[in-house]
Amino acid sequence: MDGSELPMNQKQNGFDPAAVEAIAARLKDRPGALMLILHEVQDRFGYVPRDGVPIIAHALNLSRAEVHGVVTFYHDFRHDPPGRNVIRLCRAESCQAMGAVALAEHVRGRLGVGFGETTRDGDFTLEAVYCLGNCGCSPAMVLNDELYGRVSPARFDELLAERREGRR
Amino acid sequence: MSATVYVPRDSSALSLGADKVAAAIADEAARRNIDLRLVRNGSRGMFWLEPMVEVLTAPGRVAYGPVAPADVPALFDSGFLDFDSLAGGKHRLGLGLTEEIAYLKRQERLTFARVGIVDPLSLEDYVAHGGYRGLARALSISAEKIVEEITESGLRGRGGAGFPAGIKWRTTQQAVARQKYIVCNADEGDSGTFSDRMIMEGDPFVLIEGTTIAAVCAGATQGYIYLRSEYPHALRTLNEAIGTAYRRGYLGEKIAGSAHTFNLEVRLGAGAYICGEETAMLESLEGKRGMVRYKPPVPAIAGLFGQPTIVNNVVSLATVPVILERGGAFYKDYGMGRSRGTLPIQLAGNVKHPGLVEKAFGVTLRDLVEDYGGGTFSGRPLRAVQVGGPLGAYFPESMLDLPMDYEAFAAKKGIVGHGGIVVFDDTVDLARQARWAFEFCAIESCGKCTPCRIGSTRGAEVVDRILRISRTTRTGDRAAAMGLLRDLCDTMTYGSLCALGGLTPLPVLSALRHFPEDFGLSRSDVAWAG
Numbered sequence: 213m214d215g216s217e218l219p220m221n222q223k224q225n226g227f228d229p230a231a232v233e234a235i236a237a238r239l240k241d242r243p244g245a246l247m248l249i250l251h252e253v254q255d256r257f258g259y260v261p262r263d264g265v266p267i268i269a270h271a272l273n274l275s276r277a278e279v280h281g282v283v284t285f286y287h288d289f290r291h292d293p294p295g296r297n298v299i300r301l302c303r304a305e306s307c308q309a310m311g312a313v314a315l316a317e318h319v320r321g322r323l324g325v326g327f328g329e330t331t332r333d334g335d336f337t338l339e340a341v342y343c344l345g346n347c348g349c350s351p352a353m354v355l356n357d358e359l360y361g362r363v364s365p366a367r368f369d370e371l372l373a374e375r376r377e378g379r380r
Numbered sequence: 381m382s383a384t385v386y387v388p389r390d391s392s393a394l395s396l397g398a399d400k401v402a403a404a405i406a407d408e409a410a411r412r413n414i415d416l417r418l419v420r421n422g423s424r425g426m427f428w429l430e431p432m433v434e435v436l437t438a439p440g441r442v443a444y445g446p447v448a449p450a451d452v453p454a455l456f457d458s459g460f461l462d463f464d465s466l467a468g469g470k471h472r473l474g475l476g477l478t479e480e481i482a483y484l485k486r487q488e489r490l491t492f493a494r495v496g497i498v499d500p501l502s503l504e505d506y507v508a509h510g511g512y513r514g515l516a517r518a519l520s521i522s523a524e525k526i527v528e529e530i531t532e533s534g535l536r537g538r539g540g541a542g543f544p545a546g547i548k549w550r551t552t553q554q555a556v557a558r559q560k561y562i563v564c565n566a567d568e569g570d571s572g573t574f575s576d577r578m579i580m581e582g583d584p585f586v587l588i589e590g591t592t593i594a595a596v597c598a599g600a601t602q603g604y605i606y607l608r609s610e611y612p613h614a615l616r617t618l619n620e621a622i623g624t625a626y627r628r629g630y631l632g633e634k635i636a637g638s639a640h641t642f643n644l645e646v647r648l649g650a651g652a653y654i655c656g657e658e659t660a661m662l663e664s665l666e667g668k669r670g671m672v673r674y675k676p677p678v679p680a681i682a683g684l685f686g687q688p689t690i691v692n693n694v695v696s697l698a699t700v701p702v703i704l705e706r707g708g709a710f711y712k713d714y715g716m717g718r719s720r721g722t723l724p725i726q727l728a729g730n731v732k733h734p735g736l737v738e739k740a741f742g743v744t745l746r747d748l749v750e751d752y753g754g755g756t757f758s759g760r761p762l763r764a765v766q767v768g769g770p771l772g773a774y775f776p777e778s779m780l781d782l783p784m785d786y787e788a789f790a791a792k793k794g795i796v797g798h799g800g801i802v803v804f805d806d807t808v809d810l811a812r813q814a815r816w817a818f819e820f821c822a823i824e825s826c827g828k829c830t831p832c833r834i835g836s837t838r839g840a841e842v843v844d845r846i847l848r849i850s851r852t853t854r855t856g857d858r859a860a861a862m863g864l865l866r867d868l869c870d871t872m873t874y875g876s877l878c879a880l881g882g883l884t885p886l887p888v889l890s891a892l893r894h895f896p897e898d899f900g901l902s903r904s905d906v907a908w909a910g
Contacts, residue, residue, distance in 0.1 A: 243685065244647070246667035251609075251648055272667075285669040285826075286650035288609055304571030305766055308816070309729030309804045310757070342653060342770075342820065343569055344610050345577040347728035347800070348427030348735055349392050357612065361395035 227261040236271035246272060246282055250289055259290040287341075295330040295337035297375055299323075300354040303340045306347035311364075315351050318365040322372060335376070382415035383461040384436035388496070390423035390581050391613045392574070396446070398431040404449035405433070408456050416461075422582015424496035425736030426483055434478055438464050443475040483752060488714060489738045490722050491699045492575075495582035500617055503624050506585040512630070514701030518593045519638045523553050526597040530700070532708025534720025539565050539656070539693030540768065540797040541879070542786045548690055551680035552598045555688035562594045562603035563665065563684055563691045567649050567656040569608060570769025572728040572800030576694035578736055580607070580614035583698070584621035588644065590697035592635060593704055594690050595642040603644040604684070605694075606661050609651055618646050653770075653824040657878045658691045660826055671826045672878045693798070695724055716742035719785045719796075727753045729766075729802035739784070746780035749803055760805040764895070766813075768797025770820050771883035773890035774810060793890060793910060795883065810895035815843040817887040821880060831872045832881025839868055839888065843899075850900025866908055 232253055239248045249268055253260050260283050269279045283289045301319055303312055320326055323336050330337040346352035349361025355371055363371075387393075387402040402418060409416035423430060424443075432445035433455075444455060451473060458471040475481055489495075498505040506512070518526050531546025552560060564587065568576040579587055591603050607615055622644055625631040633641045647665055649655050655664045659673035662684050683689025699721065703711045712720045719741035725748055727734050732754035739748075749755070749765060756762050764774045773794035775782065782788055789796050804813075818839035827833045842865045849858045869885035876882040893909040896902060 244665050244667035247647065247650065247664065248667075251650065282667070282669055286652050288650035302571075304820075305770055305813075305816075306572045306728040306800075306802045308813075309802055309808065341610065341651070342824070343571045343573075344391075345568060345574040346392050346395050347572045347574055347726065347802070348425075349395055349430070350729060350734075352395065359391055359395040361392060 227257065227263055229263065229267060231256060232261070232264040232267045233271070236268050240271045246274070246279065250283060254289060257293070259293050262291050287339075295334050297335060297356055298337045298339060298354075300339045300341040300344075301327075302342070302344050302346075302350070302352045304343040306343070307351040310350035310362075312351040315363065315365060315368065319368060322369065382417050383409075383463065384417045384419060385461070386419045386421045386434040386436075386441070387431060388423045389420035389500070389613070389617075390430075391577060391611070392427050393423050393430040393432070394613065396430050397448070400449045401431045401433065401447050401452065404452040408452050412456060414456075414461065419499050421498065422495045422500050423578060423736075424478065424484060425492070425578060426481070427734045428732065429475065432475075435460055436463070439477060441478045443478040443481065444471065444473040445475060447473060483733065483735065483737070486752075487738050488722050488740050490702050490711070490714070491579070491586075491695060491724055492583075492736065492738045493702070494586065495578055495736075498583060500582050500584055501620055501624065503585060503621075503628055503630075506583070510705065511585055511701070512589055512636070514704035515589050515593055515596070515630075515636055517704045518596050519636060519640075523597045523599070526593065526704065527553055529703055529708040530597075533703045533711040534708075534715070534718070535696065535699060535703060535711065536719070536786065537693055538695035538699070538723070538798065540570070540771075540795070542796065545692060545696055548680050548692070549594065549597055551678070552600075552688045552690045555681055557688050559602070559685075559687045560598050560600040561684040561687055561689040562591055562598065562600045563658075563662065563679075563689055564591055564603065564605040564697050565656065565658060565661055565691055565693045566605050566607040566611075566614070567661060568611075568694070568798065569653040569656045570771075570798050570800050572766070572802035573726050573769060573798045574728075575724040575726055575736060575799065577611055577614055578724075579694055579698045580611070581617050584618050585625070586698045586701055587618075587694055588621060588625050588630070590700035591644060592630065592642055593700050594692065594697060596635075596638075596640050598688070598690055600690070601641045601643065603642060604665055605644065605646045606649060606655070606665055607646050608649045608655075615646060615648065622646065652826075653820075654826045654878075654880055657880065659878070661691070662689070669826070671828050672880075674877065695798075714740035716740075716783065716785050717787055719787070723784055723796070723799045725784065726798075726800045727803070728800060730756045730758055730805045731801075731803040732757050741785050742783045744781050744783050745775070745801065748784070748801060749780060753801075753803065756803060756805040758805045758807075760807065762803060763806040763808050764804045764810060764813075766802045766804070766887065767800070768795040769800055770817065771795065771879060771886055772797050772800075773886050774804075774813060774894060775890065776894045779894075793886065793893075795886065810891040810898040811843065811847055812898075814888045814891040814899075815840050815847075817884055817891075818843065821884040825880060829875070829877040829881060831875040832877070832884070835868055835872045835876075835881065836884060839865070839872070839884070842868060843888075846899055846901075862905070862908070 269276045327340040344352045429445035434441045535545040536542040655670040660670040664670040724738045821836035825832045896906045
């Protein structure tokens with residue numbers, strides 16, 4: 213899990229075919245290997261490079277379509293590198309009951325992007341998530357790998373400012 | 381002697397700054413040359429008090445909360461570490477003896493007996509608090525007798541479906557196969573629920589023990605915990621605990637000195653609500669898209685990689701050790717009707733005292749939301765509760781006397797589900813919630829069956845149409861739109877392959893039935909909704 217311990221902006225974004233091949237070769241004989249491989253590739257690069265798909269498919273004796281199908285089925289896997297910071301905002305019922313709809317509006321306004329989009333300067337990617345299991349402290353969000361609870365618009369602005377100033 | 385201080389490592393406590401509080405306490409102790417043992421426990425499940433710090437004293441553990449890093453010097457000044465007196469209890473954040481806090485004292489914690497009390501990563505702590513007695517008993521009796529105990533206990537699947545665990549276990553135990561599996565469903569995706577997470581972060585060994593007992597019973601040598609990727613802290617805690625269990629002979633070959641072999645591994649999901657459905661989860665474990673399978677065959681006969689597989693939720697498996705230790709009859713003594721034992725209920729949303737309340741079945745929604753929950757967080761009137769996650773019904777305040785019981789809920793067209801209760805105040809728009817139910821289904825549908833894949837999107841459109849007609853233009857054929865919605869709900873309920881499409885009409889119809897005014901409708905307009 214070495215890659216996942218790093219904040220998003222420290223992950224290596226450059227695609228390295230040899231690294232994908234090594235990951236696939238190491239894991240291919242484990243039962244249900246494809247999910248393991250995709251997780252590890254995404255941990256390493258921050259996304260699943262499109263050019264990695266044929267390499268993984270070849271290692272598992274699957275078609276590229278099958279691998280592509282799995283990558284695109286799951287919300288977590290991305291084909292494109294995310295921004296330097298990733299914000300995952302919970303939009304599910306418990307958070308809705310505590311103002312998540314208004315918070316989402318606020319966040320979109322502040323960042324100038326919608327869900328699934330990255331700011332033009334590449335600083336922030338905004339993603340929707342449906343429950344972080346922090347429903348006792350709604351609204352909840354994840355900024356990079358850190359979970360936050362009771363996020364008001366003001367609290368969000370604080371966290372955003374901290375990020376923009378480059379401190380945690 | 382050194383002082384012992386507890387600061388939770390539970391995700392929710394961390395989300396409110398528990399790590400900073402722990403660091404502040406360690407720093408302050410160092411500054412004052414105080415020898416301090418800092419234990420990172422699970423949460424007691426009183427989230428309005430998190431980060432909640434506890435100090436071990438002669439009379440018992442004393443709680444303080446919610447603690448901010450800035451409060452720490454004053455806590456030291458108040459003498460909160462004094463073992464023999466309750467001096468620190470006089471600090472404004474002092475809550476007295478933890479066990480005496482009414483919210484906790486009135487609970488019946490069987491599954492959650494150790495959560496918040498023990499160091500989650502200490503096997504010694506686990507064993508000292510009664511751990512691995514269930515496995516010891518299971519190893520001393522036959523597989524048939526284990527099934528009998530589970531059946532006798534009346535335990536039903538806590539993941540949401542409520543299927544009797546004894547029947548699943550018997551089916552897999554009796555199946556003849558070269559390889560059998562145990563799969564723990566830790567894909568806790570329902571909004572308003574966090575009991576699985578609290579178990580995994582606060583008492584991981586109880587889940588490992590329960591899973592091991594299932595393996596011993598079925599003759600399974602391989603187990604998987606399918607964990608949602610949204611729970612990174614649970615992942616770390618589980619992996620560390622599993623590593624310890626291997627080193628200490630509780631996993632691997634000859635577990636606990638017996639002839640049994642059992643290997644256990646955590647596998648991560650990747651953000652797909654549908655993978656909480658057991659057959660979609662099995663597909664995902666096999667490295668595929670999480671597409672729901674047709675049943676039969678049931679997983680107990682042909683599950684993971686086509687082999688007999690016991691699939692149970694985290695809370696179900698974490699309840700197995702206490703049942704084996706104390707017997708099915710002991711567990712069955714709690715509860716009402718055909719809902720036996722206890723349910724870890726989760727209070728969430730707009731509630732003053734959110735948290736984990738484990739109670740015997742039969743406790744009413746009113747007890748939970750008003751007595752435990754303390755009403756709404758906003759202080760405004762409570763308007764609705766949604767019970768059982770995004771596929772659960774919305775109930776109005778007038779129905780709060782409903783007891784937590786699978787059958788009582790079914791009779792009112794609702795579900796107990798995984799035991800989550802989301803509270804809404806009077807600012808909620810139930811028409812928007814109904815539309816949301818369809819939207820969520822559209823986002824998370826695996827796409828295999830048409831009622832769910834197409835019906836969800838059409839459903840959101842029809843709700844929009846009804847609202848447009850009722851609220852604004854008042855033109856168009858509202859009766860036709862209502863008829864369409866009714867047909868659509870019928871088709872989804874009876875024609876979907878799994879509970880996602882099949883239960884999405886539940887929140888929609890309950891919103892219409894109990895809150896027609898939010899749709900611009902009258903009671904007579906929605907008589908068809910039941």
